[in-house]
Amino acid sequence: MRDSLDIETVSAALVTSGRPWREVEFHPALGSTNTRLRELLTGTAGQTGAYAAARALEDRGLWWVVLTDHQTGGRGRLGRAWTVPDRASLAVSVAVPVADPAQAGWMPLLAGLALSRAVRRVTEATGAALTARLKWPNDVLLAEDGDRKLSGILCELVTVGSGQTVVVGTGVNIDQTREELPVDTATSLALAGARVSREDLLVAYLDELTAVLAGAGVGTDAAGASGAAEVRTAYRAACSTIGLTVRVHLPTGDAVEGTAVGVDDDGALVVRTDHGVRTFAAGDVVHVRPAAGGLA
Known part of the structure; x- marks a missing residue:
């Protein structure tokens, strides 16, 4: 009970x-x-x-x-x-x-x-x-x-x-x-x-x-x-996303792959891709997942 x-x-x-x-x-x-x-x-x-x-x-x-x-x-x-x-x-x-x-x-x-x-x-x-x-x-x-x-x-x-x-x-x-x-x-x-x-x-x-x-x-x-x-x-220091190779899924259905290198002073995720560094605000993404797969 x-x-x-x-x-x-x-x-x-x-x-x-x-x-x-x-x-x-x-x-x-x-x-x-x-x-x-x-x-x-x-x-x-x-x-x-x-x-x-x-x-x-x-x-x-x-x-x-x-x-x-x-x-x-x-x-x-x-x-x-x-x-x-x-x-x-x-x-x-x-x-x-x-x-x-x-x-x-x-x-x-x-x-x-x-x-x-x-x-x-x-x-x-x-x-x-x-x-x-x-x-x-x-x-x-x-x-x-x-x-x-x-x-x-x-x-x-x-x-x-x-x-x-x-x-x-x-x-x-x-x-x-x-x-x-x-x-x-x-x-x-x-x-x-x-x-x-x-x-x-x-x-x-x-x-x-x-x-x-x-x-x-x-x-x-x-x-x-x-x-x-x-x-x-x-x-x-506590964020396990930083340092991972991730796949960022966008509302358009597209996905961006790269290495999560930090979180900026606005709270956005900073990702280094093959085409340069991009930032993603929480409200602009559907999922962030490890590119290699896994539960997280």
């Missing part, structure tokens, strides 16, 4: 002094945490009957956390479906205001970095430390299970009043069996040998995300130039 999230414990841990999170809204089942949070931000949210550790909708959703036990209509990049069994995964969206819309391009990368650190920290505490590796732009892989996909991250830029906010949606496979995963390229923490609580991973992830965002100067008025450079360096 899989347990529901202990929302009281999560709320007490997150909505506290020293953390930016202002409210936690929980739903036993929900179509999409990203959609719900976007509705809160834009003032179009209706009543859902959900349990919510929250006050009034006039807070507009900034720094809110939306959670569900069962995301029934989750989406990945380019509208791909993301479905999981009830209570088997972590499905969370948070709303982070950005002082500069240019910061949005780095948000899925920063969230991936934060999640990889949280996975390491929480699994290490169980005695089964796992190595989470980052696949540009928005996937977290587990080295212990053949670099299968543990998590996907979907970021959406939303205009709120005169400012901009990024909704960061994250889905993490916690204890699915192989049979419960839709494709062989996916994995869960349990399949890789770690049994962790969703509550522990959630709090660790949002703590790591807070630290990464603060270091990069995101969500504040501070420029954070030196901190941003450090965080970007940390991401590049």
